[in-house]
Amino acid sequence: MVVAARRTPIGTAGRSLSGITVDQLAAPVLAATVQELRESGVGARVSSSDAGLDVADVVLGNCMGPGGNVARVSALSAGLGVSVPGVTVDRQCGSGLAAILQAAQSVRAGDADLVLAGGAESASTAPLRAHRGSGAEPDVVYERAPFTPPEFGDPDMGVAAETLATARGVSRRRQDAYAAASHAKALAARDAGRFEAELVAVGGLHHDERPRSLRASTLARMPAAFVPGGSVTAGNSCPVSDGAAAVGIVTSGARSGVAGLRLVSGAIVGCDPRQPGWGPVPATERVLEAAGLKIGDVAAVEIVEAFAGQVLAVTDALGLDPLGRDADVVCADGGALALGHPWGASGAVVVVRLFSRLVLGGAPAGTLGLACAAVGGGLGVAALFEVVRGPC
CATH class of the missing domain: 3.40.47.10 (Thiolase/Chalcone synthase)
Incomplete structure (x- = not known):
């Protein structure tokens, strides 16, 4: 709990x-x-x-x-x-x-x-990481450890997002629209004070640093960031964050009648390492199946927004419409595209956001929330929660 x-x-x-x-x-x-x-x-x-x-x-x-x-x-x-x-x-x-x-x-x-x-x-x-040299050979600095063995492709996440968006038919226009919506939601939530109860000021920073107003015309002019001629840009991708x-x-x-989120079911699954962004789909399907529920039973979804194209590929597959009828279900106050993506923390940030939206937001007992994330190397993580109120 x-x-x-x-x-x-x-x-x-x-x-x-x-x-x-x-x-x-x-x-x-x-x-x-x-x-x-x-x-x-x-x-x-x-x-x-x-x-x-x-x-x-x-x-x-x-x-x-x-x-x-x-x-x-x-x-x-x-x-x-x-x-x-x-x-x-x-x-x-x-x-x-x-x-x-x-x-x-x-x-x-x-x-x-x-x-x-x-x-x-x-x-x-x-810290910088390096393969130690020998003799006259210098140390070789590298940006990241492998996500997979070479024969599985081991794509960088931006390239993988491009591959997934192309495979699932997610257009550049929809990606840009989703990114703009994420920023607009985050700005509205910040102005309304919906982040305040969850925030702990550190280093003199009291508010999320990145959210800003984005124009569709500005996003449309941004070049492809990872694949020449592609649809994934800096504007519809998350930033590197702390x-x-x-x-x-x-x-x-032990909860003593305090309201909270009960973990209903959780899952960590593998998927094709060449399309790691797909991981939340089988992970979500598994937690819903374990609970005997459907995605329509879930009132709030928080997905780590690494790339707009990846989020839309996942939500399309799950039957969600975050740019339409489910705009107030999926990342209702914006997500990592607007707030930022501190890699090791983001999976916990989405649970904090569910807690604020549902528990602090006054959702009735029994309301369901879903947190999920895609993982480099071809993994998906998902957790289904239920609001609990009143005595034990």
């Missing part, structure tokens, strides 16, 4: 959060989540001492950090105490959501009453 959810503002890499390391992004979010749990009264139910909450573990997603155990460093920096361990999960862009599923499994199994889970990424401070997000997961018995 998710009963608390917080995130940092998301900063564009190299800008406002560029000097803050990944653990320094995660620590204040973890601390704020613990404080939210205390204030809600949940802490009194799981505490075994006057010192406060008994956090059994911290599970954080991270992709490009410094190595070691980012979760452990972050937990100590957050003041959680030396008895709280920490484990770092790497499922690339699905890491934050995978971390939440892993934490929920621990709670559901009865191994813990309270686990903090989420993700963090500082693209700005991520940020962190975390949630507090407790047993149903």
Whole structure:
């Protein structure tokens, strides 16, 4: 049961959060989540001492950090105490959501009453990686580790998004329209204060850095970013970003009547590595099948918006119309296209957004929300949640 959810503002890499390391992004979010749990009264139910909450573990997603155990460093920096361990999960862009599923499994199994889970990424401070040279040969710096063996193609995500958009017939016009809509939704949500309750200011940044007003004419003039003559551009793609997000997961018995999101079902699946953006489709189908539900039963969908073409390919396949009848269902306050995509954190950001939309937004008990993400290498991650209110 998710009963608390917080995130940092998301900063564009190299800008406002560029000097803050990944653990320094995660620590204040973890601390704020613990404080939210205390204030809600949940802490009194799981505490075994006057010192406060008994956090059994911290599970954080991270992709490009410094190595070691980012979760452990972050937990100590957050003041959680030396008895709280920490484990770092790497499922690339699905890491934050995978971390939440892993934490929920621990709670559901009865191994813990309270686990903090989420993700963090500082693209700005991520270290350079290099293959060590030998003798007279220099070290060779490389941008990323392989997503797959070479025989599976191992495409960069931008190229893969182009391949998927072409295969699924997603036009440039629709991609640009979706990107513009994401920014417009995010600006409207920010102006209306719908992000405020979930945000933890860090590094002097109080609001998401990227959302802006986009004109269709401006987007139409942007050149292809990854494939000559293609439809995927910088305008309809997410930016590289910095940020962190975390949630507090407790047993149903420990929630003390506090409203939250109950995990109904979760899934992590594989798909064709040449079209990794397709992953949310089989993952979503699996969680819906496990729950005996259809996509039309879901009131809120939060998908990591890596590329507009990828989102539209997925929503088309699932029978959703985010540019029409389902505009208030799919990323109703904008997504990663407008807010930014801190890789290891984004899967947790979408759960924070579901929590704000449904729990803080007053959705009635039983309302369903879906979080999902595509992952480099050909993976999909999805989680289905249900709003719970009232006594246990």
